[in-house]
Amino acid sequence: MLSRKQLQRYSRQIMLPQVGEAGQQKLAGAKVMIVGLGGLGSPAALYLAAAGIGELHLVDGDRVELSNLQRQVLYKTNHRDKDKAQVAAQQLTAANPEIRIHAHSRMADAAWLQAQLPALGIDLVLDCTDNLEIRYVINRVCRALRVPVVMASVRGFSGQLVSFDFREAGGPCYACLFPPQQRDNDLPEVENCSTVGVIGPALGMMGSAQALEAIKLLVGLPLSSLNRLQLFEAERLEWRALALPVNGDCPVCATE
Template sequence: MLSARELQRYSRQILLPQVGEEGQKKLAAARLMVIGLGGLGSPVALYLAAAGIGTLHLVDGDCIDLSNLQRQVIYKTNHLGKSKAQVAAQQLTAANPAIHIHAHNRMADAPWLRRQAGQVDLVLDCTDNLEIRHVINRSCREARRPVVMASVQGFSGQLISFDFSRNRHPCYACLFPPQARSAAQNCSSAGVIGPALGMVGSMQALEAMKWLLGLPVPSLNQLHLVEAETLGLQSLQLQRQRDCPVCGQD
């Protein structure tokens, strides 16, 4: 039973037939992990907290730098030098004190993530490092947990989701084989425009909410390419690769 305060806070989304009171209860019961609290993780975490996701685990081992403020909209100038995970948790708690926030001031290395991924309902990969994405991909698959993955460079973004609760489905390594890691760039080396991160991060949060609500998830096994400079959107269906080192033996 939703309280009168919850009915008022979430009234605009409860009015939607795709959500309703039952959907809001699903969101309140959900446990999500956001890995990476930078340009993508900032809008993702803000929207999920505002929507009433019951428990958010925020994972990032970095501290806030002046160069982050151009795009990482959850932080302010007075936060410079502080832990991203801890500041983000404080900001989200101030925005919605009714939800549970857990700050993990650390990087999501493989041993830790293998233990933690199974404790949540869904993982959102908001990192800008290809090597960490492969760790997240493998760990979520081992834990049989769905993951929504996104990235942005320059004006160009990518979004894709995987449901690892099902067998014989593709994974991130089918799309980007691990041997391609050395060619990858991130925001520090390639540059990025802030609003493009907001666009893709909003899409990522929306896909996570649809997953929790039992609605169709268009990014499931489908790579969405977002071009912010032209407002173009293209989608490509991903097939499982038989020689994939992660899922090819299923």
């Protein structure tokens, strides 16, 4: 049962037939891990906390830098040099003290994710990282443990969004889409915000889209990014979508 306070706080989404009290209860019972509390993780975490996700796990090993503030909207100027996961937890608690928020001040890796996803009972992972290596690790571990994942990335003015519901067998994974071998050849150097630049509001769009897809998945609505790569071009304000078939040569899918 939702309390009177919950009914009030979440009234504007509870009145939607797609959510209702039943949907709100699902959100309140959900445990979501957000890996990366930067330009994507900031808006995603703010919207998920505000929406009343019962338990949020925030994973980031970085400290706040001056150059983060152009896009990482969780942080203020006086947070410079502070631990991102800790500051993010404080900010989100201020936004919604009714939910449980846990800061994990560390980088995610395979062993940690393999142990923590089942131990914490995580229902959904948001990949908000800026690192391809970690993205492949999240993909592999979530697929093996059958935990759904919503991934996004932004380079310059171009955003990508894709979700995989690994609770259902037989679908594609991130490595089906971008085989690791091919990426190694394509990208001799590490490419991220610090090397190619990024426009802040495009991260806001994609991080908000991750929160949107997360809420839809948790309340049981269909996802437009499920097994579909959604591409957003911020310069033209255009979206297009590519359906993803299972790749028979995928090294991750071949291991099962």
